[in-house]
Amino acid sequence: MSTTPEHDQRMATMTFASVYPHYVTKVEKKGRTKEELHEVITWLTGFDESTLQTLIDEKATFQRFFQKASLHPNASLITGMICGYRIEEIETPLTRQVRYLDKLVDELAKGRKMEKILRKG
Template identity: 70%
Template sequence: MNSTNQHDERIARMTFASVYPHYVTKVEKKGRTKEELHQLVEWLTGYNEEAIQKLLEEKVTFKQFFQGAELNRNAHLIRGTICGYRVEEITNPLTQQVRYLDKLVDELAKGRKMETILRTA
């Protein structure tokens, strides 16, 4: 990915709370649930329901969000295109982690099985 420092910095400053409602809308519009969304957030980051709510209330940036996360050891298995970029080719670690989350939300909204999304099948 040929991203710019400005692009990476903009992503780092975005708050999780500003994007979260879009995630919820996207998955619910396609017949999936907020609980399923939280399941994939927990798989990727280690944040449980209570932690997610606290992060939303605190309006943490994506930089803070992923600094406190324990990224799943299988996150590197997330592959494919999101927002026009191949996630496995993104060189900025934070931008890649945000795009991992975007990709998982996208797969959930597309109706993929949870076992496939969470790389357990």
């Protein structure tokens, strides 16, 4: 399934800081913690706490956020539907990466075990 150029541009220019509070609310409402959210973000991006906070403070766009990231080698194992799109069929790399993060947050909020979320054996 292809995304539109407008959709991809919106993903690229959206700031991580504008979405992050929604991630926190979503996981905490379902009984998970901010620390678990950070563990998932760190797994996907390689960011430590201070780098993550710096990107939030800088109001980094998702484009900058993922340019600075070192995507986990198992990120391609993140598959399935999110926001009406099948992740593995998204052609634009940045949009796919944003949807990887959305999917991980979704799995965390749904109570999936951390070892499954982090694609460990």
